[in-house]
Amino acid sequence: MTTAVESEPGAKPGPARSGLVAVSRAPWWVRYALLVAGLAVALWLPNGLYPAVAVDILCWALLAVSVDLLLGFTGLMSFGHAAFWGTSAYLAGIAAIKAGLPFPVAVLTGALGAAVIALPIGYLAVKRTGIYFAMVTLAFAQMIYYVANKWGSVTGGENGLQAVPRELGGLDLSDEYYFYYAALPIALLGLWAAWRIVNSPFGRVLVGIRDNPARARALGYPVHRYKLTAFVLSAFLAGLGGGLFAMGHQFVSLDVLHWTTSGKAVIVVVLGGIGTLWGGVLGAALLVRLEDWLSFSGFEQIGLVTGTIFVLAVLLFRRGIWGTAVDLVRRWQARRGRTED
Amino acid sequence: MAGQALLSARGLTRDFRGFRAVDQVDLDVAADSVHALVGPNGAGKTTLFNLLTGFLPPTAGRIELAGRDVTGLPPEQVARLGVARSFQITSLFPQLCAREHVELALQSPSGLGWRFWRSVKLMGRYRERAEELLDMVGLAELAEAPAEALAYGRKRALELAIALALDPKVLLLDEPTAGMGLEDVDRTVDLIATVRKGRTVVMVEHNMSVVGRLADTVTVLQAGKVLVEGPYEQVRADERVITAYLGAADAAH
Ligand SMILES: Nc1ncnc2c1ncn2[C@@H]1O[C@H](COP(=O)(O)OP(=O)(O)O)[C@@H](O)[C@H]1O
Ligand SMILES: [Mg+2]
Numbered sequence: 001m002t003t004a005v006e007s008e009p010g011a012k013p014g015p016a017r018s019g020l021v022a023v024s025r026a027p028w029w030v031r032y033a034l035l036v037a038g039l040a041v042a043l044w045l046p047n048g049l050y051p052a053v054a055v056d057i058l059c060w061a062l063l064a065v066s067v068d069l070l071l072g073f074t075g076l077m078s079f080g081h082a083a084f085w086g087t088s089a090y091l092a093g094i095a096a097i098k099a100g101l102p103f104p105v106a107v108l109t110g111a112l113g114a115a116v117i118a119l120p121i122g123y124l125a126v127k128r129t130g131i132y133f134a135m136v137t138l139a140f141a142q143m144i145y146y147v148a149n150k151w152g153s154v155t156g157g158e159n160g161l162q163a164v165p166r167e168l169g170g171l172d173l174s175d176e177y178y179f180y181y182a183a184l185p186i187a188l189l190g191l192w193a194a195w196r197i198v199n200s201p202f203g204r205v206l207v208g209i210r211d212n213p214a215r216a217r218a219l220g221y222p223v224h225r226y227k228l229t230a231f232v233l234s235a236f237l238a239g240l241g242g243g244l245f246a247m248g249h250q251f252v253s254l255d256v257l258h259w260t261t262s263g264k265a266v267i268v269v270v271l272g273g274i275g276t277l278w279g280g281v282l283g284a285a286l287l288v289r290l291e292d293w294l295s296f297s298g299f300e301q302i303g304l305v306t307g308t309i310f311v312l313a314v315l316l317f318r319r320g321i322w323g324t325a326v327d328l329v330r331r332w333q334a335r336r337g338r339t340e341d
Numbered sequence: 342m343a344g345q346a347l348l349s350a351r352g353l354t355r356d357f358r359g360f361r362a363v364d365q366v367d368l369d370v371a372a373d374s375v376h377a378l379v380g381p382n383g384a385g386k387t388t389l390f391n392l393l394t395g396f397l398p399p400t401a402g403r404i405e406l407a408g409r410d411v412t413g414l415p416p417e418q419v420a421r422l423g424v425a426r427s428f429q430i431t432s433l434f435p436q437l438c439a440r441e442h443v444e445l446a447l448q449s450p451s452g453l454g455w456r457f458w459r460s461v462k463l464m465g466r467y468r469e470r471a472e473e474l475l476d477m478v479g480l481a482e483l484a485e486a487p488a489e490a491l492a493y494g495r496k497r498a499l500e501l502a503i504a505l506a507l508d509p510k511v512l513l514l515d516e517p518t519a520g521m522g523l524e525d526v527d528r529t530v531d532l533i534a535t536v537r538k539g540r541t542v543v544m545v546e547h548n549m550s551v552v553g554r555l556a557d558t559v560t561v562l563q564a565g566k567v568l569v570e571g572p573y574e575q576v577r578a579d580e581r582v583i584t585a586y587l588g589a590a591d592a593a594h
Contacts, residue, residue: 201448201464202457204437208445211434218394218428219507220420220449233457 038278042184051176053292055248057285058180058187062241064268064280065194066234071266072275073198074230075210076126080137081238081265083121083144084114086257088239089246090148093161096247103166103173104186107243114239115232117144122231126224129213138259145257160253164246176248183244190240191281197233198277206230238265260303267310273320282321346405347372347541348393348424348511353402355388362388364565366402370511370558375533375542377552377573380562386545387429389562390515393543394426395419406511421450425509427500429516429545435489439480439499442488443471446506471506478502479528494525501529505536512536514544518551530554553577 046054063085070076088110095106125136148155155161166173166182173179197203205226209216213223246252255261264287272283287306294302317324346369355363363385370376378386391397393404395416404412406422414422434442447467448454456463475484478498483491488499497517504512517533518526530551533542537555546552552559552573559576561568569579576582 196460197457199461200457200459201453201461202455204441204445204461204464205448205454207436208434211436212432214396214416215428215432215434217396217416218420218426218432219446219503220417221454222415222417226454229455229457 042188046177046180049289050292051180052248053288054180055176055183056245056288056292058183059241059245059248060265060268060284060288061281062187062190062244063238063265064272064284065191065277066237066241067265068269068272068274068277068280069194069197069234069237070230071269072277073203073210074206074227075213076129076227076231077134077266078125078137078231078234079134079259079262079266080121080139080141081235082257082259082261083137083141084118084235084238085242085245085261085265086148087117087144088114088242089252089256090155090161092243093164093246093252094154096164096166097161100165100167102168103182103247104168107186107240107247110243110246111236111239114242115236118232118235119228122228122235126227126231138262141257141259141262145254145259148257149254155254156252158254160251161246162251164250164252166247166250179248183248186240186244190237194237194277197230202226202229264306267306267313269320270310271313271317271320273323273326276320276322276326279320279322286321345372346370347407348543349405350389350393351403351405353389353392353404354400355385355392355397356400362565363392363399366562366565366567368560368567370541370543372541373537373539374557375537375544375555377556377559378543378545378562379547379549379552379559380568384562385565386562387515388565390426390513390543390545393419394424394513420507423507423510424513425504425507425511426513427497427504427515427517429519431493431496431500433488433496433499436487438485438487439475439491439502440468440471440484442499442503443474443506444468446503447471449507474502474506475499477505478532494521497521498525498529501532509540511541511543514542514546516545516547518546518548526551549577 045057063081066084067078067081070078088107090110091113092106092110095101095109096103101109121137121140125133125140128136149157152158166179168182171178171182173182205216205221209221209223209226217223242256245256268283268287269280270283271287272281273279287309290305291302294305299305313320319327348370350366350368353363353366353368354361366389378389380386388397392399395411395414395418398413402412403410406424409422411419411422434445437445444464444467447470448464453463472481472484475481478501480495480498480502483495488496491499497520501514501517504514514533518529521529526548533544533555544555556573558571559573560570561576561582569576569582571579
């Protein structure tokens with residue numbers, strides 16, 4: 001057992017208390033109002049946007065919270081979540097085409113498959129930290145990309161999977177508008193699960209591990225096993241998103257496994273605010289909407305725009321949209337508190 | 342007072358890229374004793390702690406806890422076997438408040454930490470005990486303060502509270518009073534004197550008056566080797582030790 005520690009394992013100074021903690025400490029009526037507002041927006045969404053875009057937002061929101069569960073709450077930056085998103089997309093697609101499974105069951109199959117492949121990948125990856133962890137996840141994601149590309153008899157190779165059916169008890173879901181409302185409960189369940197994990201005794205241990213792994217070990221917590229569990233849970237959530245994505249588009253191409261998908265997931269989280277959970281949902285909504293608008297206006301260099309946004313977010317909004325908003329509210333409260341004294 | 346050896350090391354050695362930080366150390370820590378490790382900076386005291394707690398694998402040698410070979414066990418397993426430590430450089434979770442630290446330590450032996458599907462409110466079952474422990478180390482008023490906002494001496498006290506929360510058989514304290522004011526030093530000495538009952542304490546300590554008040558046995562390390570070992574009065578009177586450190590350390594007081 002080699003544990004690389006300096007003679008004095010010390011705590012690195014962390015950022016101030018994360019946005020999520022701040023919200024969970026807000027008065028009950030603030031939390032309640034935010035929840036109601038969020039649900040109202042979710043219910044309204046396909047009336048204000050193209051329903052297909054609204055479905056994409058649900059999928060990317062799931063991917064974002066899955067990445068933030070690791071990046072913001074465990075201190076691990078995955079650069080390979082395309083592996084879980086894409087594997088689930090293919091598995092869900094195949095389950096729907098070959099076995100004719102109802103679409104929620106196909107999505108669940110995909111997500112479970114993603115969790116299963118996350119086990120060996122995570123086992124090897126969690127032994128590393130920082131950039132090395134990111135490299136290991138990227139390497140495995142690239143491997144899966146090449147396997148999918150070569151294994152054309154199953155994945156359809158360059159052509160991908162075509163005409164993925166979305167069955168649900170004889171309902172007609174061919175219209176994206178209705179499909180959105182069929183997909184919404186799955187997405188909300190996934191988001192609720194992420195919130196539950198972060199606000200569980202397990203989530204508390206993860207935050208400890210993120211802030212000071214050596215101290216967590218000295219308390220008797222098997223840090224690798226906790227990280228691995230978080231990794232598998234995260235892959236499952238990413239898989240929910242990827243499976244829904246396959247159903248939403250009724251088509252799966254190699255893009256779902258491409259490294260740019262992993263990169264975009266990280267960008268969305270940074271934009272929304274690392275360690276805020278709901279920030280990732282906001283980031284996903286904004287980026288998906290923006291990309292749709294850009295491609296609709298015939299703009300070709302979408303990657304350039306997302307890249308620029310990423311750089312700007314890193315330089316100007318270190319804490320992302322959600323984190324900055326929480327900051328502003330807190331500063332306003334502090335000022336009000338001072339004038340009342 | 343001194344019973345059988347609860348924690349012992351044989352030929353314990355650790356190299357860092359050819360540099361021998363701990364050199365063939367034999368150590369027997371008697372059950373229910375307070376055992377002080379002293380020696381100048383760089384003598385290898387902290388490295389020895391890291392070896393004993395599994396944070397570093399030894400280059401050679403063997404560690405036994407209550408007769409069981411624990412050499413090479415990872416730190417979390419050593420902790421599970423009842424060895425708790427504090428760190429020389431305060432090592433806390435900056436974003437958690439003092440109470441949450443102690444709750445996390447109290448939760449560790451249970452399986453609750455795995456329950457990702459349950460509410461964090463379940464950790465409230467440790468609240469009362471956590472507040473007791475915080476009160477014991479004089480942190481009752483600061484229970485809700487985030488660790489990063491605590492003053493240095495308070496952080497050291499919190500370190501002690503979390504180590505105690507593990508209810509360890511062996512408590513390893515790396516310079517528990519370093520950087521503390523006189524009042525805090527006295528409080529810490531009293532606290533260690535209280536919590537040592539039914540426990541074995543190993544402490545690295547530079548303050549010889551603290552060592553004198555607490556330690557049954559003193560081991561002096563120099564350049565990774567054991568120089569002298571024995572009861573405090575005897576070690577204090579030892580020629581080699583006087584010339585090397587104790588004279589200087591006492592003169593400083
Ligand atoms: N991780 C490490 N890598 C290289 N050298 C180390 C490491 N940890 C400690 N040392 C060296 O080992 C020697 C003993 O250090 P340490 O155990 O911290 O001494 P003490 O706690 O007695 O002051 C020092 O010379 C230190 O520089
Ligand atoms: Mg030291």
